[in-house]
Amino acid sequence: MSDFAAIVLAAGKGTRMKSDLHKVLHPIAGRAMLDHLLASVAELEPARSVVVVGDKAEQIEAAVKGRADCCLQEPQLGTGHAVQQAEAALAGFDGDVLILYGDVPFVRPETMRRMLDRLHEADAPPCVVLAFRAADPGAYGRVISEDGRTIAKMVEFKDATAAERAVDLCNSGMMAVRAQDLFALLRRIGNDNAAGEYYLPDIVMTALGDGRASAWVEADEAEVQGINSRAELARAEAQWQAARRAEAMADGATLVAPETVFFAFDTRLGRDVTVEPNVVFGPGVSVADGATIHAFSHIVGATIGADCSVGPFARLRPGAVMEKGSKVGNFVEMKKAVLGEGAKASHLTYLGDAIVGEHANIGAGTITCNYDGYFKYKTEIGPRAFIGSNSSLIAPVKIGADAIVAAGSAVSRDVGDGDLRMVRGEQIVKPGWADRFHDAMKKKKAAAKDKG
Template identity: 50%
Template sequence: MTSHPRAAIILAAGQGTRMKSPVPKVLHPVGHRAMLDHAIDAAEALGCERIVVVVGAHSPEVRAHVVDRLGEESIAVQDPPLGTGHAVRAAEAVLGDFVGQVVVTYGDVPLLRAADIEAVFEAHDGVTVIGFEAADPGAYGRLVMEGDTLTAITEAKEASAEVLALKTCNSGVMAAPVGLLFELLAEVTNENAKGEFYLTDVVELARKRGAPTRAVMASEDSVMGVNAQAELATAEALFQKVQRETFLAAGVTMSAPETVHFAWDTRVGAGTVIEPFVVFGPGATVAERARIRSFSHIEGATIATGAEVGPYARLRPGADLGEGVRVGNFVEVKNVRMETGAKANHLSYLGDGSVGVGANIGAGTIFCNYDGFNKVRTEVEAGAFVGSNSALVAPVTIGAGAVIGSGSVITEDVPADAMALGRGRQVNMPGAGAAFRERAKAIKAAKSK
């Protein structure tokens, strides 16, 4: 907790029509996480005691998402939408008797982190906004500064040529003591071309009553908003760039980092090698000195020290690989714990079960874990050897040290150190192959006449 209580208001009521998607804009993912969740993450990392998300009446999906994460008490509704100032005022009643500082952020600014916002809380008696130096200021509102003092936020369409020449622009993020902010917003009018209540008008009103106004700077990338699919792709690229740089700096080896894609919560230990074209979904944790080979997809999985995955492997949620485990090409693992030194090197599906220490799963092995209604488990105990092209029909246990003959369908438990075969007997019929060929040739010749 901070010495001055903090709250956050996250604006997420926009309709996002430029996304041209049935998915609400703020629920589109960056790094496999909804943009809105990135904003909530930042608010939580700032130590905000209260977080209010302003949603629109048009988007029940956004409301449900917030309720699921923060609870109904964190919802404020803006209806109808009448501008950013109006949206912030919608949160006033929800904040109730909160006393402290409040920051206004946005559900479509996914790259803004707590570290970028922290500086707005350094002053406790006025209005602080986050600005940035734009490579192309274009239609951004400009911050007019006198030293450290913010004197005005001027919209581009209303700016003089001198102001348009400025490159210091407004991100829209603003902080102030909660009482001051709502007092100022009560004075904002909608006497403008759009007939909307603008949050930016707060700066001028604060100056009129002698309250301090200032700006702190963040990078242009960190404050970028997403309004269309192309911008979403740009945000994803920037997110991935930061992730890659972070892992490289932490001692992870990537020969082609631009081809590796991470999720927001990926964890990788130092000394791990990630080959080209690897994708991490949410919930992946990789320990030190592992190796992830090319074209593997890892999600909801834990990989221990010294394990090797891929190429072309898929680890799904619940995959848990112990030290030195080998999961090879075209192997899929889901909800299976593989103990130290276990191997499944080729063309197998392991779903719902366990593989014991040093056990070997042969090529083409299938854990038949689904009967059309329920998932059931296959347990392969330590040191067992499962021959190629075997189907283990769950629920079934392969005892420690047992051997399963290739091509078997195993439907009953196999005792420790036993050998099990579950296939039809081979029958050789001398001369039958030659006779078959002669009959087939005759039939083909008759058809061609």
């Protein structure tokens, strides 16, 4: 495939989102819709990428820094005018140009490649339009083709005749264009239309006037759906999740209630992984073969080893690592902590900034006290150590191999290998005190009731 540049249009105001965040930065599966698109473009290794910005330009510029150049469209006079703004950024570039939309995130790399390849077929079309068959064509622009390969006419819905509106082949707005033609054609289009804007599709008709027919390739409607509102964003999320769940099960994972499991864009599951209902995966999670994720667990930025057990009601935060066969149970939270092979924290535990050795046992209610209000400190627990219930390990602290920390201890000094550490206040017993207290309080309550 010859060199190509990508132009991504993202200058619109996105008013229907009613948001202070630019429309194309709203996430789907934990990744901004613009990033979904740029990741697909990156798979084809473009020579250059340019994002056309307008409203909230600073947000997009920060989001794509180092991955794409930005150019400003101000004022915003239509899609043709938007593409023109990239001319300076592509000065001297003579490859092909792929024109995409930041709010159409699911165009596949394979589809982009088909568009670019079509430019180089024997008839050498000046433009290749990405078209689709719409179940409800509505207000989409129409692609009129007489031979099934080339374009006889393109027309916006507002300007179409009744016969043209009856055609179900629609224009997605995306196209591939020969760079030598693109900006020359754009300079020749006008804005004599119902909206008074410069339409990008008009370059197709301009080229046709020169006797050069453009071509079209077809994509599935779901692949080219744009996102303009919160409701459409939710539908896009549901579409993505449904596809990812099907993929996970096809690859050998068991989803007990698929519709209740939510993946991130980069979630990786091994074979024979079981995921129970109501599990949420945030970005950065990998789960190895044979692990079980029990119901109502929330996992972000974590690495889960083979045959591990997580939850129910567990929370794994970034930096959590569970090695082979380890277990966290209900209401256990891990953050930036390693749970060694075969180690267990079965319930009601917080492990933060910690390293837990293999086959250690962390009792219920144990917490690593890792933060003093200014800095974070590490807790190290040795292999086969036993931490009794309701213990507080005050970091920085080391618990040795095979050591035992007695239940209810607040440990602030290191514990040696094989030692027992018990840190408890003296138990005081006052015989009969509780009986006398109850008698006095009952009399006091009765007296108050009589006065009332």
